[in-house]
Amino acid sequence: MRKALISMMFVFSALILPGCWNRTELNELRITTATGVDLxxxxxxISYQTIVPSTMASGTGGVSGGAGQPAIHVFSVRADTFNKARNLSNLETSRRLYIAHNKVVLIGKEAAAEGIGQLIDTYLRSTEARETVYILVTDGRANEFLRKLVPPEKLPxxxxxxxxxxxxELVSIFPKxxxxxxxxxxxxxxKSIGVPVVTLFGEDTIENKEELESLDVLKKTSQPLKMTLSxxxxxxxxKLVGWLNRQESLGLSWLTDKIKGAEIxxxxxDNEKNQNSITVISSKTKLKPIKSDDHYTMHVKIKANGILMESVCNEDLSKPEVIxxxxxxxxxxxxxxxxxSWDALQRLGADTTGFAEIIHRKYPKEWKEVKDDWENEFKKMEVKIEVSVIIKRPGLIQKSFNAS
Structure with missing residues (x-):
């Protein structure tokens, strides 16, 4: 009787416990590491940068079986919607696209100007896509960037x-x-945000465009076209409305308290030509809006600490007045x-600083009067800047090596 009861319990458990009826094997998936969006x-x-499993299995940097082969394969699909493009990819590949491991989405300049609201909706609505994926804008077509290798990594x-x-973490000019x-x-x-821009620099030749198909590319010590954040x-x-250069972007990082590490x-x-260098190790920005009649002024207070990394000055760094x-x-x-940065943003009429939220919180009643015309109100705003910098450590020597 006891054995019969135990047997029935096992049978009942097998019926109610979930099985693997909807499993997907790893060899049925085509893992995507990056996506490109163009018009x-x-x-x-839509371009997909996918992993070539055979090259990843080898321990020779993407070289498998003695023949050079990149660790990635890139293909593009044209469609009315993002999901349709993903579905149509099944006509070109034997494996189903899997985008949960997608690291970055590259947006072509033309697509960025058209607007990427549909892309954002797709990523937030999908159960497989992740909203932590980074966004990059390209100064050309995104699918061209996806085909470039970024040594020494296998997966661009x-x-x-x-x-x-x-x-x-280290530069803070173009925060992610x-x-x-x-x-x-x-x-x-x-309703405004800044997105880093990726640029290719170097000599663009026909040979470079075919570098992924060339076996010799894996033997080169330096590739002719390189990628940089610009x-x-x-x-x-x-929608894309404008650009900030490096100086303007760094200024925006100071305004938005995004400086984690920077080199100045x-x-x-006594000499404007000689340049020193300091590494910022900590920074804090405080913003305080002040309303005067119908005019707003933002008081910006910044405190930063740094380490003196290079000095070519003739002064004695042991003296407090020199520091x-x-x-x-x-x-x-x-x-x-x-x-x-402030001048550039006001020209664009783009409140990438997020001042609107601060004024809304401080003056909720007054905000109702200006929110519909905030772009023009933002252009009339003023900033008053107060910066305090402390050099924590001047280094191991008190005078410049050139002056000693």
Whole structure:
């Protein structure tokens, strides 16, 4: 009787416990590491950078079986919608596209100007896509960038994400932007955000365009075309409206409290040509809006600490007055970057600083009167900047090596 009862329990458990009826084997998937979005004849041209499993299995940097082969394969599909393009990809590949491991979405310049609201909707609506995916804007066509290798990594798509992580932590000129960040700003009061721009530089030749098909490319010590972050693309709502250069973008990072690490070059007190270098190790930006009649002024207060990494000045760094002079030079340099950024944003009428949210919180009643005309109100705003810099450590020597 006991054995019969146990047997019945096993049978009952087998009926109610879930099985693997809807499983998907790994060898049935085509894993995507990066996606490109372009416009082509009024339709979306979606490009997918996918992994070639056989090359990833080898331990020789993408060389398998003695023959050179890239670790990625790129193909494009043209369609009216993003999901349709993904579905039509099944006509070109034997495996189903899997985008959960997608690291970055590259947006072509033409597609960015048209608007990427449909892309954001797709990523937020899909159960497989992740809203933590980074966004990059290209100064050309996105599908061309996806075909470029980024040594020493096997997967260019993954390397884009790593470059953005390192840039945000160490440089802070072009902080990373995710799908979630874009959506958050799209529905904010300011409705504006900055996205890093990737550029190819070097000599563009026919041979370079065919480099992924060439076996010799894996033997080169330096590729003729290289990738770099060069500008910041400014979006108003979901459309590209302008660009910020490096100085202007760094100034925006100061305004938005996104400085995690930065390198600042500044002149000596007695010689404008000689440049010193300080590494910023901490920074804090506080914003306080002030309303006077119908006019708004934003008070910006920045405190930063840094380490003096290079000095070519003739002064003795052991003297407090010398350090104080260097700190003032750094403060003026930061103010110049902020003013350059502020002038550029006001010309564009894009509140990428997020000042609208701050004024909304501080003056909720007054905000109702200006929110419908915020672009013009933003152009009339003023900023008052106060910067305080402390050099924590001047280094191991008190005088410049050139002056000693």
């Amino acid at each position: 082509s004849d009024g339709k979306w041209l 798509g993954a390397s884009y994400g790593e470059i953005l992580d390192k840039e945000t 932007t995710s799908i979630y960040d874009f959506a958050l700003h799209l529905h904010s009061d300011s 500008q910041l693309a400014i979006f108003q709502k979901d 070059s500044f002149p000596c007190s 104080s002079g260097l700190q003032k030079n750094i403060e003026e340099h930061i103010k110049n970057d902020i003013n350059a």
